[in-house]
Amino acid sequence: MKFGEFGGRFVPEVLIPPLEELEKAYKDIKKDEEFQKKLEYYLKNYAGRPTPLYFAENLTKKIGGAKIYLKREDLLHGGAHKINNTIGQALLAKHMGKSRLVAETGAGQHGVATAIAGALFGMKTEVYMGSEDVERQKMNVFRMKLLGAKVHSVESGSRTLKDAINEALRDWVASFENTHYLIGSVVGPHPYPTIVRDFQSVIGKETKKQLIGIEGNLPDCIVACVGGGSNAIGIFYPFINDKVRLIGVEAAGEGINTKKHSASIVAGEKGVLHGMLSYFLQDDDGQIMVTHSIAAGLDYPGVGPEHAYLNEIKRAEYVTVNDKQALRAFVELSKTESILPALESAHALAYAMEIAGEMSKDEVIVVNLSGRGDKDLEIVMEALI
């Protein structure tokens, strides 16, 4: 139930029975061959798994250090790794007899992935999104609506992802009898961080198999961006017991010494929010702070409890990359490989490029390219002009 002291179930009493129900249902389907086959079927034929593990030869040559491989989650349906989790949880919700899905979204990637799963499996879908984000991500709002989802613009608090989560929880407190709350990252009360990790672990499992096929070896290092941390834990988890460096990259925004960043592990303190004990950006009283990153998907004041634990036991390292560095990486990958990374993934890429030069040519770095950058073109365009 916990990752060391992290995680737990800090929720109002009314949510205890639905969370217990969810935990039990999840245990059932984990062993259920038919369910797993169905999940595999949709991941393969609908979402587009397995995704390629691509050797970025041009980028590698240009940097002149370790070989850089990209795990191409950006090629999945919907344009990001989020669909691994939404298909899994939507099938789980159906198994539990729920007819409605609610979700939170920041940039809109998880909202879109939930709308896709909802439409695919014939479930009513409602997505909560901070009004600031609704304004910033109009295209994704339109996509969700086109897919039949209802989008609620959240006007409370800082009007971003954390407030969208609050609002989704408020909905679920009143609707749990027929509704599943489809959380988009490895955050929230137990068992969510475990469920989301398991559904996302397909990334790491594939990577391992693919890289052994190509290189005959495990990578030396895996780099992934961390907001809530679902793509990172997804690629890290199958390597936890291997001799592989795991590096999570948080958003330093306008600088880790300013107040405008989202680096909750590197710069936050232990706290309790959204049902879990983890690291949060907060003031001395425990009020949660407003965060910033150019990548809306990293713009969250907390982090999944398993990352907090991996940091505490020093199994994974957590570092930061700022807005400018991420933008540079975005441009670099576009130029060298004709691949537009999501600004979130560009954080991981920026750090990988930095350390690749210091590593030897026979070493291997895998970067989780968690999403594609089309959604960010407007932001990048504005920033570069």
Next chain:
Amino acid sequence: MTEYRMFKPPALITFITAGYPNIKATLEFMLSLDKHADVIELGMPFSDPMADGKVIQKANYRALKAGTKIKDVFNVVKEFREYSNTPVILMGYYNLVYKRGVERFIKEANTSGVDGMIIVDLPLEEAEEYLRVCEKYDMGTVFLAAPNTPEERLRMIDEASSAFVYLISLYGTTGARNKISELAFNLLNKAKKVCRKPLAVGFGVSKPKHVKDLIEVGVDGVVVGSAIVEIIEKYGENAAKELEKKVRELKDAI
């Protein structure tokens, strides 16, 4: 036999958010409530009040905007103690307690004259340290139960609650409703069978008739929150008179 430690039934428990619209007004409002209320529940403003409806969310937001700190909440209770012995309970979210350190928080609350605590997002499983510290400082504890809480859990909640058990009348967040739902009465019947501590019903309780109906079926206390905070929303700093009027109406229904 029910053990009454904080109040004698039937009791009116009234809630306001500390620091809304500012901390100076809070003391005045507490004194207004005190004219008729049996217990004053003081909400500690939090940046992410996920169990609260629109009215109390806004109150939290405004209180923080006005610069309200936890220290101010303790101080206002301390000042209130110069005028009144009416029990004061603090309601809030766990991060405020956790961040300060459970021991330091409860100790400061105790020194300030706080009688009890309600932490909305702290279920029993996570409350070991909190319970130990509250016992040490003789701080009253209040845990919540919902209409879907199984009997066995209700028993544990009763055990852990030294002041009273807070029964949530519905599935949803705080906020005034037109009617007390059947769920509340069913939960009350279930709770009466297993609980030894006083039972108070809250969430959605807003009108004198609600209060009357609940007291008639044997509730020990009723909690009215959003309906009172709405008055502050309407009258701002000048809400004291209207608050007193509202509380008298509610008390008259008992």
